[in-house]
Amino acid sequence: MIHNPILPGFNPDPSFCRVGADYYIATSTFQWYPGVQIHHSRDLANWTLVSRPLNRKSQLDMRGNPDDCGIWAPCLSHADGKFWLVYTDVKRHEGDFKDAHNYIVTCDTIDGDWSDPIYVNSSGFDPSLFHDDDGQKYFMNMRWNHRQKGTGCNPTHDAFDGIILQKWDEKQGLNGPIRNIYAGTERGLTEAPHIFKRNGYYYLTTAEGGTTYDHAVTLARSRDIWGPYETHPDLHVMSTRDAPDHPIQRTGHGQYVQAPDGTAWHTYLMGRPITVDGTRNCPMGRETGLARCVWKDDWLYLENGGLLPPITIGDAPCTPGARVVYDLCGPLHADFQWLRTPEPDRIFRCEDDCLVLIGRESIGSWFEQSLVARRQEHFTYHAETTLEFAPDSYQQGAGLTTYYDRHRFHAALITQEAGKRAVILMSCNANWPGGSLDFPLSDPVFIPDGPITLSVEVDRDSQQFYWASGPDRHPLGPPRKAYLISDEGGRGPEHSSFTGAFVGMVCYDITGQGREARFSSFGYYPA
Missing domain, CATH: 2.60.120.200 (Jelly Rolls)
Structure with missing residues (x-):
């Protein structure tokens, strides 16, 4: 049985990737070194740490980075016979400014020596790279508007200036027009974009509501990668905001993968709070969960219905944590x-x-x-x-x-x-x-x-x-x-x-x- 979290302890912002029968999840590491954790599984229940790719000075030096800065929201993908990892190195996050630099590294194997980083931009955080069927690559991130109020304004936040998209290739880097393709829903704080393609639609997954108890997975679709994007009939695929007693909370920031048998799966960020003196707190921080989904009318839904992620799923054996x-x-x-x-x-x-x-x-x-x-x-x-x-x-x-x-x-x-x-x-x-x-x-x-x-x-x-x-x-x-x-x-x-x-x-x-x-x-x- 798959039991959530599948990656217990500090393992946030899970990017999900499948290569053949192998599944990989990349998670944020912030100020902890080496940067990015990549876990591997064949059965979706049992996961093994196989790589921390940012492990040398030419790739990453975080000396002087404040707490909670460093490596944010990696995006892991596989194309052209190699793995691609996109990530942000944040040098400041408190206040109106965000100094957030986005990079790409590659490697032929998941556990090999990853390349030195290619700098992309610094216009916002949560970068992602989409490889289209025709070979064209697209780079996206949320754009940060420093002219508005600082962090903490919820549910809306004017500094979150939509999801921007631009073409990218290895020779030219970013090229062509920059377009703001999605402003998000009224939940606000729209970030963590990932695009996948199915049945002629481009699907855009985002996270909304911030990283605490209003968090959500939001989905939108378009026939054209540049939009306009139509938001999901339920707005969100997952959220626990209206279910404070559910043992899983803070659900958001994940990515979709289709299994070889056609089964739909979605990772998500989660927290397991305990309540002390009327206050909820998550000692393990933000962890990684997994949900099985279904398609209806070309829209993705949780298999069990509603917006609440499952605690247990499937029938695969799961190895408990050992001393x-x-x-x-x-x-x-x-x-x-x-x-x-x-x-x-x-x-x-x-x-x-x-x-x-x-x-x-x-x-x-x-x-x-x-x-x-x-x-x-x-x-x-x-x-x-x-x-x-x-x-x-x-x-x-x-x-x-x-x-x-x-x-x-x-x-x-x-x-x-x-x-x-x-x-x-x-x-x-x-x-x-x-x-x-x-x-x-x-x-x-x-x-x-x-x-x-x-x-x-x-x-x-x-x-x-x-x-x-x-x-x-x-x-x-x-x-x-x-x-x-x-x-x-x-x-x-x-x-x-x-x-x-x-x-x-x-x-x-x-x-x-x-x-x-x-x-x-x-x-x-x-x-």
Whole structure:
């Protein structure tokens, strides 16, 4: 059985592509490096990460990119015997301006070395490339109008200036007229365009309503790629705005694919909120779901009717998430990513017996911080790591963190206090746009020499940290609120948080001396 989400944890903006019997989904990675995640499946139920294509400095350097910038909304396609990946590298998103640069990379194989990027434009974000039957290629993106109000105005937003379309080829780049082909519906915030062709119609899929609880998948069609486009009789193919009790929320931003047997499928962005004190929050951020659809009168509808996406579909076997113990010996496991920098050898190295993190800038840096982490995929889990660290200053710290961004994190850290090695608990309270640190322990906990194990028990909205130097572990301070480590955790206006919760290892040395921490193990155990 296919169970949604098919890609749990932070996996937003799913672009869907089929090549023969192989299905691929590309998702956004924002400030996490390497850029873009591509998963593969043969049965639509079980998915394996097969590529992070933007993995070297000549392709991507996000040092200095603010939180929630970086790689937005990739579009994956296959034509002319190779894969094409279109994406945006956003350098600023808060306020009236958006500095959003769109690129194309290609590769003969999904897991090969992708080309250096070809720059296309910077007129807006969510780019897409359509390959027509005659070989002509068309590039589209939403256009950003900076003269209007800033983000957060919902349901309409004048800065979203429609979907623009232009011819593109490898020799000339963009060429010919730019045309605004679709302004969207009254739901507003029209973005994420994808075109596909069927029965003589060009179908334009867009996302509307913003990335939170008003989100929707909208469909329009035209006999001519340049329009005019007629909007779906129901306006939207999917939306959970009017069903607040449905376990899947924030449904939008996806893409259509037809299976070899003619079955219609559509990916979609989704969230799984929990409600705490009357407020909904999504600790896993924006995830990827899949819906089976049907065609009626050349219009696409959900197979189960209505606008609500299914929780389970089909009858294929699905492999549940497994407990993972990483020994951290040898190459870094594919589950892990780091932040922004294309020069990972400056922040970590893999040795035969451990992962060494090299203390750089603070845990709140936009440039170079040593933080290696994996996605949270479950509401309830336990994570732990064992490390050796010998700080000689309170300005050096290393340990375990639950992390959303520089404004939202909790961390259990080995540091030095009063000339002794100690473990402390540190949180960032999400005061936006600054972010202030909170130290809930009245006194540091002094610890013996040798390896220390730090762990965290996450139970929906509660996070309890522990430390141990032997078989017995000890609570570290009071429980922390998990709400802070979520999309809705308090940073800025609506539509300003786009990633998800991570748990991982961190080391900083703001003396500039590069003190190292040696992590011998890391475990992630879903409850």
